[in-house]
Amino acid sequence: MSTAPTNERKGNARTDKVMLPSIETPTLTKAELADLLFEHLGLNKRESKDMVEAFFDILHGALVDGQDVKLSGFGNFTIRRKAPRPGRNPRTGEAIPIKARNVVTFHASHKLKGLVQGDIAAEPDFE
16 A cells, blocks of 8 residues: 555545555464474474463563563563542543552663664574
């Protein structure tokens, strides 16, 4: 698809149309991560699956316990406390209090940001 604007004339009216690319985002699943470990490291499929599960169990456990998780070269997952605040039901306009809660935030590392922006060259694959 083209993202360049197109100009069309209909009578005296001018319309600009912008064709946007699809906003579908592919999802990397745990199974795909396990397959990548299997292919790149030579682990058997069971070991690969167990390693991925263990990684996410550790990540979940630390966050649930209120600890920050720092992944070098990737980013930081932190727990942030949000204060109670007034809200409203968008359908009815009724005021509804929103309770205090903890939320997980992610901040990408400078290295990851540089890779995404193209400022830093990607390292070659490990094999």
